[in-house]
Amino acid sequence: MEKRMAGHFSKKIAVITGGASGIGLATAEALIAEGAMVVLVDRDQAALKKETDRLGGRALAQVTDLLDPDSCAAMVPEILGKTGQIDILHCNAGSYIGGDLIETTSAAIDRMLNLNINAVIKNVHDVIPHMTERGAGDIIVTCSIAGHAAIGWEPVYSASKWSMTSFVQIMRRQLSQKGIRVGQVSPGPVVSALLADWPEENLKKARENGSLIEPSDVAEAIVFMLSRPRNITIRDIVVLPSNFDI
Template identity: 60%
Template sequence: MAGELEGKVAVVTGAASGIGLASTKAMLAAGARVVTVDRDGAALKALCSAHGDAVIPLVIDLLDPTDCATLLPRVLQSAGQLDILHANAGAYVGGDLVDADSTAIDRMLNLNINVVMKNVHDVLPHMIERRTGDVIVTSSLAAHFPTPWEPVYASSKWAINCFVQTVRRQVYKHGIRVGSVSPGPVITALLADWPPEKLKEARDSGSLLEAGEVADVVMFMLTRPRSMTIRDVVVLPTNFDL
């Protein structure tokens, strides 16, 4: 895919690890400049050291409304334009609802829903003015199935899946494509809340995805002809249903 995103500027939230990091590396390999957004300044600095000026680090606490609102102005100040937003930052709360911490629920819903909506809301005027742009949101297989072991997380992804599909229908006339990638369980820090026995079973059975495999799907979506929108891709390990 070398050169397929040449001249493009992408923003990836949650870029310091997991799917966000893999997506960042894939876009860099395709020739894009990537504005990496995360709270982990040390990890972003390491990315810059590895990839040079193609990486533009932005340390932003997306859960701070004032800080979150600086995303687009800072992107335009440092890169001049925005072609791609990969709204990837997210959190996970699993287990029985009665055992969930209410503060953790608030944080997860804010990050998985409110922040995504605000980020997309803020970048759309710029994309509309330029009459082009791609927005991809990291959703989840949980957006398509009422997963009994993660009612809070699954609900957040159902909500954002509805958001993606409705906004897509509002902005396609401006040349903007909006879609989501919905992976099954991926080997990232978000699985830290999984019960150990469930995580071991999934690993042993080959029922987990690698972050790079999800990034490959993101690149597939971004590199289709402009006349084609990939509205949602559900990706799961072949052995997941065993």
């Protein structure tokens, strides 16, 4: 089994969107344990204060509403003003719509696609000049198994994650010669607030048969990706509960 030295990410600055809960928060905890300074990005100011207070001096809060164009555009410059550098960008914020397409609304569709697709593309766009100038960086996107399979009960969400699979793999090719690694992590169902819109019968079945994983399981995979030698890029890790039947 691989052993990492304590402080593997010392002097590294990691930015995590959707950082006040779920996978984002678990990843922040894992990176801090490895020595990183982490900027938690979220629109929930109260949750950010609670978690940064709990995590201590190696966690900084960045209040950003990724659905607000001005707030989204200000994110990277504001963080650089606080930290001076960004070594890792983890685009993790997202939302979920499940069920038949006809059951949702146009407004909900717009909100989810803007958060799951547009905000990610804009965040990556904004950090590229900084990472290119430094000649190094890591970009990780939280995708989903839904970005690899046609999940019958989540047509909008699955479409957004297929889009991210395409975007991440194109950017991996565009940036590979600039010292910037780009990859994605593709979890199956994770215990988080995103599952609130799951059809109740699917959620109940998943709970009963152990077909859910914890945010920390995904965070562990992300730390593995980021800790590879610079000549290695992990383009995608699919993390599934063993009983998830897809």
